[in-house]
Amino acid sequence: MLWMAKSKSGSEVSLKKMGSPQQKIIVAVTGASGAILADRLIAALAGAGCGVHLMVSAAGELVTEHELGKKPEELWRGKVAAMHDVRDFTAPPASGAAGFAGMAVVPCTMGSLAAIAGGVTKNLIHRAADVVLKERKRLVLAVRETPLNRIHLQNMLAAHDAGAVICPPLFAFYHRPADIREAADHFAARVAALLGVEIPDMPHWGEGDQFAAG
Numbered sequence: 001m002l003w004m005a006k007s008k009s010g011s012e013v014s015l016k017k018m019g020s021p022q023q024k025i026i027v028a029v030t031g032a033s034g035a036i037l038a039d040r041l042i043a044a045l046a047g048a049g050c051g052v053h054l055m056v057s058a059a060g061e062l063v064t065e066h067e068l069g070k071k072p073e074e075l076w077r078g079k080v081a082a083m084h085d086v087r088d089f090t091a092p093p094a095s096g097a098a099g100f101a102g103m104a105v106v107p108c109t110m111g112s113l114a115a116i117a118g119g120v121t122k123n124l125i126h127r128a129a130d131v132v133l134k135e136r137k138r139l140v141l142a143v144r145e146t147p148l149n150r151i152h153l154q155n156m157l158a159a160h161d162a163g164a165v166i167c168p169p170l171f172a173f174y175h176r177p178a179d180i181r182e183a184a185d186h187f188a189a190r191v192a193a194l195l196g197v198e199i200p201d202m203p204h205w206g207e208g209d210q211f212a213a214g
């Protein structure tokens with residue numbers, strides 16, 4: 001997959017280059033079900049050489065520990081470039097001058113979606129998303145709730161119209177995942193691709209033998 005954008009000189013540049021080791025990506029984990037999705041995304045981005053700046057909401061900490069059996073600190077501290085307290089509005093993700101390539105909120109609660117869609121910056125996650133949108137960088141929201149009410153749907157449309165990519169964690173089955181981890185890895189690779197980061201060894205549709213007998 002290849003995205004093209006205009007450089008300052010007006011020539012086309014490949015956003016694939018954003019996957020270089022210097023690329024800084026913000027990952028926010030909020031308190032929706034699906035902490036494994038964050039875990040696989042962090043592993044994928046770090047494995048691809050990105051500098052991941054991580055923040056976890058208070059509810060995100062709770063749900064992560066409940067679902068994965070460990071605190072975010074234990075799970076991710078050694079794997080990311082930085083972990084930021086969501087109350088720290090002086091941290092780099094609070095500023096457009098920090099040079100982040102993009103941000104993913106995985107998983108994203110309806111509460112955080114509402115804050116982002118409404119431009120309400122109560123914590124560093126909401127502020128960082130606000131900054132990413134104003135800087136016209138890629139913001140991916142892995143919104144998770146079911147079923148969805150009218151407010152959820154309206155907030156998704158508002159965030160979409162402001163420039164975010166609404167990317168709910170709906171698993172694909174055509175690659176025949178053996179388990180939840182494999183399905184989560186596939187989803188993580190899709191989110192990474194939306195951020196301009198190619199994950200090695202993750203085949204694109206049409207490159208493998210999806211329709212081969214067996």
Ligand SMILES: Cc1cc2nc3c(=O)[nH]c(=O)nc-3n(C[C@H](O)[C@H](O)[C@H](O)COP(=O)(O)O)c2cc1C
Pocket residue numbers: 029030031032033057058059060062063066108109110111112113144145146
């Ligand atoms: C185990 C658990 C699972 C939850 N799953 C979801 C969910 O899938 N989607 C959602 O919007 N909220 C979910 N919540 C509720 C949120 O955690 C809660 O609304 C919280 O205030 C969100 O705050 P945050 O957006 O700052 O993380 C869940 C809560 C718990 C305890």
